[in-house]
Amino acid sequence: MKIGFHTDAFNSAYWSFEKCLDWAQRHQVPAIECGLIDGVSWIHGLGYQPHVALYEDPALLRRKMDRYGVRFSQVDAAYPLSQDDGPLRGVPYVMKSIAWAAQIGCPCVDTTDGLHAPEGLADKEAIALMKRSYQQILEVAEAHQVIVNIEPHGYFTTNPDFMEEMLAFSESPCLRMNLDTGNTYIAGRDPVAFLKRFLPRVSHVHIKDVSESLAKALRGGMTGIAVSHCALGDGVNAGNIKQCLALLRDAGYSGVLSMECEGAAGPLIERSLAWLRDTLKELGIPETR
Numbered sequence: 001m002k003i004g005f006h007t008d009a010f011n012s013a014y015w016s017f018e019k020c021l022d023w024a025q026r027h028q029v030p031a032i033e034c035g036l037i038d039g040v041s042w043i044h045g046l047g048y049q050p051h052v053a054l055y056e057d058p059a060l061l062r063r064k065m066d067r068y069g070v071r072f073s074q075v076d077a078a079y080p081l082s083q084d085d086g087p088l089r090g091v092p093y094v095m096k097s098i099a100w101a102a103q104i105g106c107p108c109v110d111t112t113d114g115l116h117a118p119e120g121l122a123d124k125e126a127i128a129l130m131k132r133s134y135q136q137i138l139e140v141a142e143a144h145q146v147i148v149n150i151e152p153h154g155y156f157t158t159n160p161d162f163m164e165e166m167l168a169f170s171e172s173p174c175l176r177m178n179l180d181t182g183n184t185y186i187a188g189r190d191p192v193a194f195l196k197r198f199l200p201r202v203s204h205v206h207i208k209d210v211s212e213s214l215a216k217a218l219r220g221g222m223t224g225i226a227v228s229h230c231a232l233g234d235g236v237n238a239g240n241i242k243q244c245l246a247l248l249r250d251a252g253y254s255g256v257l258s259m260e261c262e263g264a265a266g267p268l269i270e271r272s273l274a275w276l277r278d279t280l281k282e283l284g285i286p287e288t289r
Contacts (some may be wrong), residue, residue, distance in 0.1 A: 001245075001248070001249075001251065001254060001255065001256070001257050001280065001285055001286075001289065002030060002031050002073070002254075002255070002256045002257070002287070002288045002289065003030075003031065003186075003257055003259070003275075003276060003277070003280075003287060004029060004030070004031025004033055004073045004256045004257065004259070005029060005031075005032065005033065005258060005259040005260075005269060005272070006034070006037070006076070006206070006227075006258055006259070006260045007020045007032065007033065007034040007035070007050035008050075008110055008112065008226070008260060008265035009050075009227065009259070009260070009261060009262060009269045010023075010050045010226045010263045010269060011049070011050060011227065012262065012263075012264075012265075013263060013264075013265040013266075014043075014048040014049070015048075015050045015265075016047040016048070016049070016050060016054055017034060017049075017050050017051060018064070019050070020032065020034070020050045020289040021064070021065060021068040022068065023108075023266065024068065024070045024155065025068040025069055025070060026098070027273060027287060028103045028289060029070070029273065030069065030070060030071065031070070031071060031072070031073035031256045031258065032065075032071070032073065032077065032151065032270050033072065033073055033074045033110075033256075033258050034050060034051045034052050034068050034072075034076065035051040035052075035073060035075075035076040035077075035078075036051065036052060036053070036054055036075050036076065036077050036093075036100065037049075037052065037053040037054065038050055038053075038054050038093050038097075039053070039054075040053070040055070041053070047135055050172035052075070054096055054097065054100050058100055058103035058104035059103065059104075061104060062104045062105060066114050067140075070102070070105075070107075071105065071260060072105070072106035072108070073106075073108065073204060073218045073256035074105060074106065074107070074108035074109065074110050074149065074178070074204050074256070074258065074268070075097060075100070075101050075106050075108075075109055075110070076110045076169075077093055077094045077097035077109050077110060077111060078110050078111055078112040078151060079093050079094065079111075079116035080112060080113050080115070080154060081094075081111060081112070081113055081114075081133050082114045082117075082118055082126050082129075082130055082155070082156055083114045083118060083132050084118060084119075086114075086129070086130070086133060087129065087132070087133055088192075089187075090111075090133065091133050091136055093229075094109065094137050094148070095109055095136075095140045098137070098140050098141050098143060098144055098146045098148070099140065101144075101146050102144035102145070102146050106146070107146065107147055107178075107203075108146065108147045108148075108149070108178070108203060109141070109146055109148055109149065109150050110178050111134075111137070111147050111148055111149065111150055111151065112150065112151045112152075112153040112154055112157055112224075113152075113153070113154035113155060113156045113157050114154050114155060115154050115155060115222070115223050115224060116154075116155055117155045117156075117277050121155075121167055123162075124175075124201050125165070127156070127165055128160065130169070131166075131169045134148070134166070134169045134170065134175070135169060135170060138169075138170050138172045138174055138175055141172070141174040141175075142172055142174050145157060145174070146174065147174050147175075147176050147203050147204075147216065148164055148174055148175055148176070148205050149176050149177060149178035149203060149219065150163065150167065150175070150176075150177050150178065151158065151177070151178040151206070152177075152178075152179070152180050152183050152184050152187070152189075152194065152224075153180065153183050153223060153224040153289070154223050154224060155223055156184060157223075158184060158187035158189060158223045158224070159237070160189070160193075160194055160197055160198075163177070163198065164167070164197075164198075164260065167198070167201055171206070172211055172256050172286075175200045176201050176202065176203035176204075177198050177202050177203070178196055178202075178203070178204040178205070178206060179191075179194070179198070179202050179204075179205045179206065179244070180205075180206040180208060180224075181205075181208050181212050181237060181240060181241050181244055182206070182208025182209065182225050182228050182237060182260065183206075183208070183223065183224040183225060185210050185215070185219070185237045185240060186210055186214070186215070186218060186219055186222055186223070186224065186225055187220070187222070187223045187224070188219055188220030188221075189258045190240070191237070191241075191244055192240055192243045192244055192247070195244050195247055195248075197246065198252075199247060199266060201250070202253065202255075203255060204255055204256055204258065204260065205244075205245070205248065205253075205257050206255050206256065206258050206260045207232060207239045207241060207258065207259050207260065207276065208225065208228045208232075208237070208259075208260040208261060209228055209230045209231065209232045209233065209234060209235035209236075209238055209241065209261065209272075210225070210228060210230060210235045210236055210237040211228070211229065211230035211234070211235050211236070212235065212236050214229075214230070215235075215236050215237075217232070222242060223246070226260050227260060227261065227263045227280065228260060228261045228262065229261070229268075230261065230262075231261060231268050231269075231271040231272045231275065232259065232261060232271075232272035232274035232275045232276055233268060233269075233271075233272070233276075234281070238275075242279060242280075242283070245257075245279065245280070245283055245285065246283055249283060249285050254288070256258050257272065257276065259272050259276065263280070
């Protein structure tokens with residue numbers, strides 16, 4: 001398996017994307033994931049945001065990334081598609097992200113739903129609207145041969161029954177799942193059982209621990225964590241992560257394990273990286289670079 005990380009780790013440090021590439025190169029982490037910005041942001045333009053704008057030329061950016069020896073495992077276009085403005089804003093955003101991802105050689109685009117049930121809609125009505133949105137998105141994904149992942153992060157996607165309905169929106173091989181060990185746990189689910197149910201559909205994995213204090217305060221009361229402030233191995237979800245890694249190993253998964261945690265400008269995510277590497281060795285999982 002290949003280790004990667006989400007540049008959310010360096011939001012609080014106000015790093016640029018290139019500074020994240022430098023961190024990845026120094027720590028021999030070959031895969032990176034970031035959010036995509038559809039438009040212009042002053043904080044991004046000044047180099048204080050570790051994400052990438054869709055106006056940035058993908059060929060030139062890939063050339064820069066090649067110099068660091070780092071490639072995208074996934075780009076994050078997770079605008080909540082279940083919200084009222086999901087069809088209006090989310091769908092075109094995801095479509096543009098797919099075309100951009102194809103140009104830069106990124107295999108996956110991440111999507112999700114909203115944290116709460118949309119007001120004024122029954123669950124089945126919201127599911128029907130999302131089905132139409134995903135069918136439009138998948139037409140573009142198939143044309144570009146890019147995988148669209150659904151990440152458990154919101155009201156619908158952290159419920160395994162709803163997730164099963166969503167993964168049945170299309171028979172397209174481009175519709176897959178991004179497992180998130182932290183979001184499934186904080187939503188009150190068992191990450192191991194969640195993975196077992198959808199193991200054949202997993203194409204990308206977010207590795208995220210949860211602190212004991214956060215779990216006691218909010219588990220079952222929220223559906224996702226923007227970024228975990230707990231290093232991998234330091235929280236109450238570490239045992240579940242190990243079991244998930246063993247399941248992935250036994251299923252022959254050879255994709256990316258993308259770390260999602262606060263970086264604290266380096267030290268916290270470095271501790272996570274060390275734990276993950278030690279755990280892979282313990283489980284007999286080769287790390288590919």
